[in-house]
Amino acid sequence: MHFIDTVAVEGLGNRAYLAGDRDAAVVIDPPRDIDQVIAAAARRGVRITHVAETHIHNDYVTGGLDLARITGARYLVPAEARVSFARTPVADGDTYELGPGLTLQAVATPGHTPHHKAYVLVEGDRPVAAFTGGSLLIGTVGRPDLVDPRLTERLARAQHGSARRLARLPDEVRVLPTHGFGSFCSASQAEGDATTIGMERTRNDALLKDVDAFVTALLSGLDDIPAYYAHMGPVNAAGPAPLDLTAPVLADAAQIADRLAAGEWIVDVRDRAAFAERHLVGSLNVELDGRLAVYLAWLMPWGKPVTLLADSVRQLSAAQRELVRVGIDRPAAAAVGTPEEWATDRAGLGSYRRADFAALVTAHKNGETPVVLDVRRDSERVQGAVTGSVHIPLHHLRTRIHQVPDGVVWVHCGTGMRAGIAASILDALGREVVLIDDSFDHARTAGLTTSG
Template sequence: MATIIPIETPSLGDRSYLVHDGATAFVVDPQRDIDRVLDLAEREGVRVAHVFETHIHNDYVTGGLALARAVGAVYHVNGDDDVAFERSPIADGDTVEVSEALRVRAIATPGHTFTHLSYAVEDAGRPVGVFTGGSLLFGATGRPDLLGPDHTHDLVRHQYASARRLADELPDDAQVLPTHGFGSFCSAGTTSGADASTIGTEKGANPALTQPEDAWVADVLAGLDAYPTYYAHMDPANSGGPSAPDLRAPEKADRAAVARALADGEWVVDLRTRTAFSAGHVPGTVNIGVDGQLSTYVGWLMPWGAPLTLLGESPEQVAEAQRELVRIGIDRLEGAASGEPGEWTDAALASVPRATFADLEQVRHHRPVGVLDVRQASEHAEAHLPGATNIPIGDLLERLDDVPAGEIWVHCASGYRAAIAASLLAANGGQVVLVDDDFDDHAGVA
């Protein structure tokens, strides 16, 4: 019987998969840190014989080529993809006999990209699941606009047809096994939040399978919002054939190195929680906690290729951040330090006040303060505080002149993005208060 094991990457909102019959395995859409896959295969006691890519990824650097080379597996990439490395070209309708029991069939499902493939897996001749990549997700589909506006209208129509094809060709009890849709910006629309699904479930709930085409297309296009700027660098990296990452510890940064980096205008990122950062931090540093979508926001905000130094509570926290960053191709670190913020600088530590929406309500009764909402434009349009200025976090550094003058209370949906924004504003001399609260608790703020 086929064993299907998801390999979660929550910080990017993605899943990879290892599938085996007890002896022979295949992997779908591996992340770049392939040691996780190798360790899992060893624990399961299986040999990885095949690696499949559903598409040239936009939100992470693949580990597919490095994994295939490391274990001597066959690497399956769409033959129509323009890549700079040797691969086993695969196309719609092709089948791969992974083992006596496991067979994989490629299904063309354009929409997220033009060359996107899904892979139906059969166990002893019975279809048990389909790896849908960025095609059919849980309650949604992959977004159709990542190849640029010139292609969006064609791709969104393809995406609708692809979802329908999967629903038509696979049995209702077949598992739907997407790569995206667990918080990834590669999703179009809101996913269901489910942890598992089947073709039958999606037939009854997924708008791509329940709505008329024109209505669905209009809804998807209207709901598209900004996505991280680092995505522009992923296609070239993946098409070029990325190597396995170097996860050796970076050079240690002492007080002088941290001071020099800040004086030179380089990025120094504090990986601690927003609570710890707010209580005391090195002036000029940016708080992007490793407890959230670290790589997404470093990749979105930091100029690509800029020098980067990491500050963490422990070597383990720095190593976790380094692993997150190599997944999007940020390989080079100037250095890193661990410990307490007082060990990283000779300057007096800075702090950022934290507050709740209830505190904001009370303050606005007594004095005027600015409110900055750093959520996506679509989130702000759905509900927002009266008088709040909306500058999505990804646009903040380019729109500092649009931030209201004076004391600014910064909020998002839960506090993580607001903490990043508050640290950026504080580093630029702003007077800020971090609203570290759930936006659902904003009722009553006038």
């Protein structure tokens, strides 16, 4: 009897899978921190005999090569992918035995990348699950624009065909994608976290629209690509270095001040409320419980030294684990404790106000003229916006800071998390800021919005 275990990587919006029988298993699209995959196999008491990549990933550093080395497993990588390491090249229709009566069959599914492969788990002669990577997702498909702008339309058309090829599987077959749980590799965000071929036939545009209508809709809905994606594919194709989670060098207040003066990034990973109340002047806040890896890697110049500030060793370790997943391997330094311990004197401590949308209404009634800054993405803005607000997506803020008008800046996003990052950027540049730490739904109910 087969089993399938999910290894969720929440911060990246991805999932890896461990599947097999009582003796052997395959791992599909493992994350960089493979210790959690090895632990999952140990709990099952199975040996990892195969590690399979659906594609060369653009959004994270894979742990596949390292996992295959450690376990002695066969490393399955699409044959057309250009890589610099030994692997088992996978072609359409190739099958791999996982145990008595349990096989893994490769299916060519180009679209997210030209070389993409899905893997169908077959028990006896019955398909039971399809590991679809960045092909057929929950209610959508993987983005076709991450490889080369010249290939985007061609890959979008290929996605349509690949989804329909997978849809030939029986209705009850589980669809188990790698992307689509908040990942920017997904073309859109769909509801739910489980699906089947039958369910997708009733709701997925790739299976409901003809190819031209599908491609038009898909390409018109694509948003900006995180800047760090440009570095992930080459790292994965070259073969990532083994994971290193040893503790970074600890820095005292004077050393932190020197790093700040040298232009290094000092990143406080505490939650946005704690940061607003008290923080080291000049530091930036990308909270651990948000999407630390995605937004820090997106905003920070690639390769720039970063020093992490955390309230505990546990928080620091968790932050380091998040960051290695996107290739930020070794923080230049770190400090654990409180802002008072990180500053050389009280002049090095700062704070700013947190508020909700109701407070913004009150500010207007009191005759104030706050500058309202919306840092959501374009696709969110078109669904509604605060009347009179300035729109600069978070990932453009540092280069477009001159477009923020003079005055007190009330900054918001959809939930408060990205606004917290933006508020810290503005504060570090000396602007007076109010963090609107609130759901955008409350802006609507407060009567602050117009349609986009």
